[in-house]
Amino acid sequence: MKSFSVHGAPSEYIFSEGVLEQLQSKLIERGLKKVLIVHGVKSWEAAKPFWPELNDIEVEEYVYGGECSLSEIDKVANLVEENSFDGVIAVGGGKVLDLVKATCNQTHRQAILVPTLPSNCSPWAAVSVLYDDAGTFIRYDVYPVSASLVLIEPRILIDAPVSMLIAGIGDTLAKWYEADVQMSGIDNKPVPLQISYFAAKQCKDLLLQHSKGAISAAKAGQLNDDFMKVVETIITMAGLVGGFGDYYGRVAAAHSIHNGLTILEETHHALHGEKVAYGILVQLVLEGKWDEIEQLIPIYRDWGLPISVSEIGVQNLTQDMITAVAQKAVIPEESIHVMPMEITAEKVASAISELENKVAVLNYS
Numbered sequence: 001m002k003s004f005s006v007h008g009a010p011s012e013y014i015f016s017e018g019v020l021e022q023l024q025s026k027l028i029e030r031g032l033k034k035v036l037i038v039h040g041v042k043s044w045e046a047a048k049p050f051w052p053e054l055n056d057i058e059v060e061e062y063v064y065g066g067e068c069s070l071s072e073i074d075k076v077a078n079l080v081e082e083n084s085f086d087g088v089i090a091v092g093g094g095k096v097l098d099l100v101k102a103t104c105n106q107t108h109r110q111a112i113l114v115p116t117l118p119s120n121c122s123p124w125a126a127v128s129v130l131y132d133d134a135g136t137f138i139r140y141d142v143y144p145v146s147a148s149l150v151l152i153e154p155r156i157l158i159d160a161p162v163s164m165l166i167a168g169i170g171d172t173l174a175k176w177y178e179a180d181v182q183m184s185g186i187d188n189k190p191v192p193l194q195i196s197y198f199a200a201k202q203c204k205d206l207l208l209q210h211s212k213g214a215i216s217a218a219k220a221g222q223l224n225d226d227f228m229k230v231v232e233t234i235i236t237m238a239g240l241v242g243g244f245g246d247y248y249g250r251v252a253a254a255h256s257i258h259n260g261l262t263i264l265e266e267t268h269h270a271l272h273g274e275k276v277a278y279g280i281l282v283q284l285v286l287e288g289k290w291d292e293i294e295q296l297i298p299i300y301r302d303w304g305l306p307i308s309v310s311e312i313g314v315q316n317l318t319q320d321m322i323t324a325v326a327q328k329a330v331i332p333e334e335s336i337h338v339m340p341m342e343i344t345a346e347k348v349a350s351a352i353s354e355l356e357n358k359v360a361v362l363n364y365s
Helices: 019-029 041-050 070-083 094-107 154-158 162-183 191-220 225-249 253-261 272-287 290-303 319-329 345-361
Strands: 013-015 034-039 058-063 087-092 110-115 127-131 137-142 149-152
Touching: 013 019, 013 225, 019 110, 019 149, 034 041, 034 070, 034 094, 041 058, 041 087, 041 154, 058 070, 070 094, 087 094, 094 110, 094 127, 154 225, 162 191, 162 225, 162 253, 162 272, 162 290, 191 225, 191 290, 253 272, 253 319, 253 345, 272 290, 272 345, 290 345, 319 345
Parallel strands: 013 149, 034 058, 034 087, 087 110, 110 149
Antiparallel strands: 127 137
């Protein structure tokens, strides 16, 4: 097997009500006296009721442009360098957090992450997903240094849109399927891969056990144990899969299908985890695991995840669209090629068509 590296965890992670009251002391511990806060408009509104006074820290704010793009990374990095900020605090969803991780990698600063959405493992992972300014996927970058500090206030997350939680569940469910297709065939797994594989299975098991209650809690705006378990599964357990498994535990076909779907403008409003969840089903078609698909469809229906392209926003799916998605999903650098089989655009297009036809025949859509 190929060699791999471990990026196990952020230097410090705290998940607790009232945790932001510790922010100033944590910054001082790290020798950070001047910081830039990068956030979106909605994310800052969500965080402000819990935001502490930072009387001993010099602070400036920057509202990001909406994408974790190369141009946006350069813009924030230049701002950091020109103003000699010691560290950068990200307040927001995955794209804001990824932007700050990329910026800190480029400027060799410490990244402080405060997520406002329970939608992915970005707070944990030493990875950024890069898009162009129009929102089309470009690549993943993996960094040699993880975040210095992750502080999670669950009361911010419980007030996030329920759709973000559901998307996070979809993205995290993929951890099992994308890790399993790569690691199940490795008989003598090194210990880090054993940790990764165990965490991947826990992602699926914990989600099946707690997601229904977590979604109910989010709809009611009331914290409960199910919600807390699912949030930490999305962030921590999912982060462990890639952190200890490296490319064996990151992405396979499900995320490549997501990336392929980004070529269709109609899907740009759909959340990352929604498209990844659909990608799980396409991956399972490629693996010939129709029994697993039939088990997942009622669960998807229960949770509110999409089982067809129409539920991601494409109302009139054409063969040309399917071909375009498939071709984007199989470009040479895509993760779909870690699958233990030859993958072509024709096979992917056929898998999408088969899935769409199956859903239509079963009257699930």
